[in-house]
Amino acid sequence: xxxxxxxxxxxxSAEELGVGGFSTxxxxxxKATKQTYAVKTLDKSKNSPHSNDLALFRSEILVMAHILENxxxxxxxxxxxxxxxxxxxxNIVMELCKGGELFDRIIDKGSYTEKDAANLIRQVCTGxxxxxxxxxxxxxxxxxxxxxxxxxxxxxxxxxxxGLSHIQGSQDSMTGVFGSLDYIAPEALAFRHYCEASDVWxxxxxxxxxxxxxxxxxxxxPREKQASxxxxxxxxxxxxxxxxxxxxxxxIRDLLVVDHKQRMSAKQVLAHPWxxxxxxxxxxxx
Ligand code: ADP
Ligand code: MG
Numbered sequence: 106x107x108x109x110x111x112x113x114x115x116x117x118s119a120e121e122l123g124v125g126g127f128s129t130x131x132x133x134x135x136k137a138t139k140q141t142y143a144v145k146t147l148d149k150s151k152n153s154p155h156s157n158d159l160a161l162f163r164s165e166i167l168v169m170a171h172i173l174e175n176x177x178x179x180x181x182x183x184x185x186x187x188x189x190x191x192x193x194x195x196n197i198v199m200e201l202c203k204g205g206e207l208f209d210r211i212i213d214k215g216s217y218t219e220k221d222a223a224n225l226i227r228q229v230c231t232g233x234x235x236x237x238x239x240x241x242x243x244x245x246x247x248x249x250x251x252x253x254x255x256x257x258x259x260x261x262x263x264x265x266x267x268g269l270s271h272i273q274g275s276q277d278s279m280t281g282v283f284g285s286l287d288y289i290a291p292e293a294l295a296f297r298h299y300c301e302a303s304d305v306w307x308x309x310x311x312x313x314x315x316x317x318x319x320x321x322x323x324x325x326x327p328r329e330k331q332a333s334x335x336x337x338x339x340x341x342x343x344x345x346x347x348x349x350x351x352x353x354x355x356x357i358r359d360l361l362v363v364d365h366k367q368r369m370s371a372k373q374v375l376a377h378p379w380x381x382x383x384x385x386x387x388x389x390x391x
Contacts, residue, residue: 112189112196127158147195168267175239181232183265204253204260215318222315223383232264234371237301240273245284246307292365302365309360317345337363352379
């Protein structure tokens with residue numbers, strides 16, 4: 106059935122929040138309720154007939170709809186509110202995260218205390234366990250795709266950007282290796298095998314960055330970086346690691362395991378002693 110409702114009849118769009126590869130994210134105000142949301146827009150006219158951006162955007166919508174249907178509300182997963190698929194544009198209305206990307210906070214802060222890092226990792230793994238439970242692989246876990254709900258230091262952290270996500274068992278229109286090289290797991294890189302454990306590898310990379318401020322695998326040439334990822338070659342040699350606990354390093358070692366079958370699950374991360382000790386109880390959601 107063709108879409109008859111028009112986005113602009115229901116919402117006023119406002120300032121830009123971010124620009125992605127082929128879409129723009131803006132604030133949007135619901136005309137009736139005056140509530141503010143975020144709206145991710147794909148402009149169909151800007152896409153060549155050969156591009157599959159529209160197909161990717163629709164797959165993002167399918168994933169968010171699957172999450173909405175099966176999880177309803179979750180403090181650590183960004184919720185879709187409405188979709189408008191119009192002749193010239195597709196708009197995904199979702200809840201607004203006012204606190205910005207984890208990426209920008211890491212840059213501002215440099216690195217995190219173990220307590221704060223554990224709190225963030227617990228939140229991300231709670232969200233990740235919830236989507237894994239309903240068969241969703243995120244496939245693009247990185248600090249740019251984790252948003253704070255509010256500007257407060259106590260804010261919830263939410264997983265967003267399901268643009269590369271996959272519902273297990275469904276047909277996958279995408280082939281190849283995708284996501285950012287810094288966060289990609291060895292099995293995805295070598296065999297294009299994306300599984301739940303591949304999302305968890307990225308959690309290991311994120312935790313490493315939170316604690317020291319730089320990524321575990323780095324090299325000037327991508328080929329060299331790929332080689333160190335494949336071997337799981339990283340170290341705790343820099344002096345910043347001298348003040349980091351063995352428990353935190355132990356968790357990183359359990360996450361950055363090259364063999365995905367030996368890697369922890371998101372739920373196992375939640376039960377890890379370092380997480381339990383540093384971030385014992387789920388904070389109440391406001
Ligand atoms: P892309 O798929 O192109 O990477 P994203 O969905 O990641 O697009 O959105 C791009 C950027 O827009 C995000 O990194 C974030 O800064 C901003 N953004 C996206 N969704 C929201 C939201 N719900 N609330 C606030 N900002 C958002
Ligand atoms: Mg993104």
